[in-house]
Amino acid sequence: MSLILFAEQALNGLQFGLMLFLLAAGLTLVFGIMDMINLAHGSLYMVGAFMAASLVKTTGSFWLGALLAVPATALLGVLLEVSVLRTLYARDHLSQVLATFALILIINELTRIAWGSDATLAMPASLAGPVELLPGLYYPAYRLLIIGVGAAVALLLFLLVTRTRVGMWVRAGASNREMALAMGVNIKVLFTLVFGVGTALCAVAGALLGPMLAVQVGMGENILILSFVVIVIGGIGSIRGALVGALVVGVADTFGRALLPLLFGLVLPPQFASAAGLALASVMIYLIMALVLFYRPQGLFPARG
Amino acid sequence: MRSALVALLVLALLPLALSAMDQGFYVGFASRVLIYAIAATSLNLVLGYGGMVSFGHAAFVGTGAYVSSIALAEGLTSAWVGWPLAVMASALLAWGIGAVSLRTRGVYFIMITLAFAQMMFYLVNSMKAYGGDEGLTLPHRAELGLGLELGNDLVFYYVVLLVLALTLGGLHRLANSRFGRVVAAIRENEPRAEAIGYPVHRFRLACFVIAGAFGGLAGVLLASHGKYVNPGALHWLQSGTLMVMVVLGGVGRLWGGVVGAAALLGLEHLVADYPVGWLVQIAPNYQQHANLGVGVVLLVIVLFAPRGIVGLVTRTRNART
Numbered sequence: 001m002s003l004i005l006f007a008e009q010a011l012n013g014l015q016f017g018l019m020l021f022l023l024a025a026g027l028t029l030v031f032g033i034m035d036m037i038n039l040a041h042g043s044l045y046m047v048g049a050f051m052a053a054s055l056v057k058t059t060g061s062f063w064l065g066a067l068l069a070v071p072a073t074a075l076l077g078v079l080l081e082v083s084v085l086r087t088l089y090a091r092d093h094l095s096q097v098l099a100t101f102a103l104i105l106i107i108n109e110l111t112r113i114a115w116g117s118d119a120t121l122a123m124p125a126s127l128a129g130p131v132e133l134l135p136g137l138y139y140p141a142y143r144l145l146i147i148g149v150g151a152a153v154a155l156l157l158f159l160l161v162t163r164t165r166v167g168m169w170v171r172a173g174a175s176n177r178e179m180a181l182a183m184g185v186n187i188k189v190l191f192t193l194v195f196g197v198g199t200a201l202c203a204v205a206g207a208l209l210g211p212m213l214a215v216q217v218g219m220g221e222n223i224l225i226l227s228f229v230v231i232v233i234g235g236i237g238s239i240r241g242a243l244v245g246a247l248v249v250g251v252a253d254t255f256g257r258a259l260l261p262l263l264f265g266l267v268l269p270p271q272f273a274s275a276a277g278l279a280l281a282s283v284m285i286y287l288i289m290a291l292v293l294f295y296r297p298q299g300l301f302p303a304r305g
Numbered sequence: 306m307r308s309a310l311v312a313l314l315v316l317a318l319l320p321l322a323l324s325a326m327d328q329g330f331y332v333g334f335a336s337r338v339l340i341y342a343i344a345a346t347s348l349n350l351v352l353g354y355g356g357m358v359s360f361g362h363a364a365f366v367g368t369g370a371y372v373s374s375i376a377l378a379e380g381l382t383s384a385w386v387g388w389p390l391a392v393m394a395s396a397l398l399a400w401g402i403g404a405v406s407l408r409t410r411g412v413y414f415i416m417i418t419l420a421f422a423q424m425m426f427y428l429v430n431s432m433k434a435y436g437g438d439e440g441l442t443l444p445h446r447a448e449l450g451l452g453l454e455l456g457n458d459l460v461f462y463y464v465v466l467l468v469l470a471l472t473l474g475g476l477h478r479l480a481n482s483r484f485g486r487v488v489a490a491i492r493e494n495e496p497r498a499e500a501i502g503y504p505v506h507r508f509r510l511a512c513f514v515i516a517g518a519f520g521g522l523a524g525v526l527l528a529s530h531g532k533y534v535n536p537g538a539l540h541w542l543q544s545g546t547l548m549v550m551v552v553l554g555g556v557g558r559l560w561g562g563v564v565g566a567a568a569l570l571g572l573e574h575l576v577a578d579y580p581v582g583w584l585v586q587i588a589p590n591y592q593q594h595a596n597l598g599v600g601v602v603l604l605v606i607v608l609f610a611p612r613g614i615v616g617l618v619t620r621t622r623n624a625r626t
Contacts, residue, residue, distance in 0.1 A: 279431040
């Protein structure tokens, strides 16, 4: 394993982790404050990607399209919250799971009707090439952009939650909902706001990842499960936990896929090594989750006081 | 009790009626519905009776399907060997997943069962020796002996029906046994059940494992039915579908899983294969978007009829008397 390859994988892991954080951050706040499980979060990520694809096509500019897609998707998210999700807060978890599962089916089909089963979203030509970071280390410029935007958004969100009054309400809501309500926090408005912000973060991730992955119906479903793993590892309701969990999952998954087949190659014949390595790599993050839960059933940074 | 026997009798006579009407295709379809009914009933044990919102039931169904198929592919053709093996594998997996996930509650539990099921999904996806993401096609169904040819769809239907009857009977007895009462007590008030002195974790785990084993049995039948299994059987949308069936039929109702499976699969089949004239006029491609209808119906049921079809029927019947 050369140092170059190692650095490359580390950057890939960081990039993947930051995108997971964007998805997990909104999700963890929704879970934490309203104790509500929302499976449709991945669908909003998908809608964000489709929205970006169609706006980029309309405006002819990647930057303008991606930038417009964020508020547009957030608006849809707020509409969804006010129309359907709001009625679910008082219901049991089973109802929430099923209603949001139904929303996945509905949103998938509506997306298919509105935009078709897939869309093309190309990265800006100026960022399509690689950049030489260190002598011999070439890295795709677009991935660097993702890391930059992801880190900036993460920092902004962190400051918002830890340094502002709205952030204080959010933390109070996650720590003890009834007490926050009793102290005069308008949970209803707060939650619509949080949901809107969460959806906006989904759209950012969707627009940024769209050019690298395929923009297609169902793209949000697998990444949703990964966000769940992130939240469970980090602790529900905690932004810090979401960040740590996302980076752990992103880096572990990336390194697992790159390193484990090589490691197994040292002790096993090659035809078994790659199969065993890939099998273990695909389940590794779940094993990490199981391990964390075994020792800390509330996750690494429990938000509930 | 009498209505249950009547229902089983109707199901037993169904293939004869279908053959008489020259609708042999529907024997296979009916088998599929009954297999899903078994899977949904097993999920109902954890979900309805145990009150644990397990979102990873497809892992047990899929494991049963895969283990029995792999046994067959490796030359263990007897159903008496391959099937128990598959059921035990599912039970073992349920024990492992349950031991970790049942330490948590609420949304944690939902997400963890979901994540573990997804782990199994990726695991079978990576098993290149057994088809990987393309799945595993079986040359024939397992051999049952006793002069019964499982390859015959009619025989297969009756085997499935027998398994369903045993599952329902087992669930009924379990729910009314001491074990079932304790599980219900834990569902209703966990701290109180614990204070009385019941080993809460052990009871919940036992419930989870039994459900996993029956789920595995359904998986065995599912793979055997289509002579094919692919990782899709373990996908989380499959877990979601099973959950939809339970809720559609009735959570914690003996016949909830059966009614839900029949309702959902029947609805899907109707929409896909019987175009409605006036709908085609308005929206020519509406059959490709059948899931939109399923989603809307599900959303309406969850929001307005949370007790499912069986709940609706029994409520109107009680209101009448």
